[in-house]
Amino acid sequence: MLKFFSNLTDKFKAKDFHIAANKKLKTIQAEFKENFGLTLRIYKGKQLADPEMTIAGLNKKTSSEIHANNVDLSIKASLNIGEFEKLIENHFGLTIQVANEFDSYCVNNKYTLGQASRKEDLIDWLFERGINSIDEFLTKENCASLEEYYNKQK
Numbered sequence: 381m382l383k384f385f386s387n388l389t390d391k392f393k394a395k396d397f398h399i400a401a402n403k404k405l406k407t408i409q410a411e412f413k414e415n416f417g418l419t420l421r422i423y424k425g426k427q428l429a430d431p432e433m434t435i436a437g438l439n440k441k442t443s444s445e446i447h448a449n450n451v452d453l454s455i456k457a458s459l460n461i462g463e464f465e466k467l468i469e470n471h472f473g474l475t476i477q478v479a480n481e482f483d484s485y486c487v488n489n490k491y492t493l494g495q496a497s498r499k500e501d502l503i504d505w506l507f508e509r510g511i512n513s514i515d516e517f518l519t520k521e522n523c524a525s526l527e528e529y530y531n532k533q534k
Contacts, residue, residue: 398455399472409422413481418493420478453472481526484533
């Protein structure tokens with residue numbers, strides 16, 4: 381029931397995230413992390429793009445056509461991750477992926493940005509493995525936090 385209300389709230393939130401072609405990629409990524417608690421991977425072709433560049437700057441450095449002149453884009457938490465990735469590709473000509481807050485895995489495209497920010501993908505993954513909560517998982521892994529767990533995995 382809580383998931384239902386959280387998902388409903390995502391639909392009525394004000395615009396959560398704004399992408400402008402003249403911002404540096406590292407600024408876009410930092411704002412995305414601040415808004416959603418997730419990592420935004422931005423690619424130039426098949427390689428991660430230089431975070432010091434702007435979307436407009438990428439247009440001069442890639443064989444793919446980047447649409448840096450397109451109007452800015454606003455994103456809501458209710459947007460499905462797969463749809464978000466396609467929207468960015470269609471709007472700016474960029475390839476992106478949404479990863480968890482520790483950038484250790486890409487979030488399944490079936491989740492919304494809001495669901496991923498609430499770690500519902502991780503909770504579902506744990507539940508499929510018979511683990512009832514993140515706290516139970518951390519206890520089992522002898523870790524005090526997810527950050528500690530992911531640091532141990534590196």
